[in-house]
Amino acid sequence: MTEGTAQSIEIDASPEEIFAVAVEIERYPEWASGVSRVEVLERDEQERPLRAAFELEGFVKKISYELTYSYDQPTRMSWVADPNSDLDLLEGSYTFTETDGATEVVYVLRVKPNFPIPGFIRRQAEKQIVSTALRGLRQQVEA
Secondary structure, three states: OOOOEEEEEEEOOOHHHHHHHHOOHHHHHHHOOOEEEEEEEEEOOOOOEEEEEEEEEEEOEEEEEEEEEEEEOOOEEEEEEOOOOOEEEEEEEEEEEEOOOOEEEEEEEEEEEOOOOOHHHHHHHHHHHHHHHHHHHHHHHHO
16 A cells, blocks of 8 residues: 655635635646646536646656546545556545634645655655645635
8 A cells, every 4th residue: 555645734715715726727737836737638517627637747757647536615626547657546635624714725645656766755756746736726825
């Protein structure tokens, strides 16, 4: 079983406001470090992304993958990647919990690449992806 990385951040906004920014995945290249391309392939009946293709740079090499999303709006969104030549496993989630006038956002990510990489480098990359995504999300929401 691949361990994962979980981190949290507090954002001065409601869960609904943060969810609205997080669900705009086609805008991730504007603020999510390392995400170079996003293409929404399919949307659900509420026009939220259901499937999307991503290109990520900076995780040792350029990685392409497709994610399938599920939602518990406005408190959670999660995703899982189709296994491919780059990834054996990629799954993650954002959880939005209202606190005193703000929202705690927890990002959980598990990645198992399909290429040789020492565990400590994989864990370091996961932590960097999670922390930069949380900071980017906060900047995007509070802007």
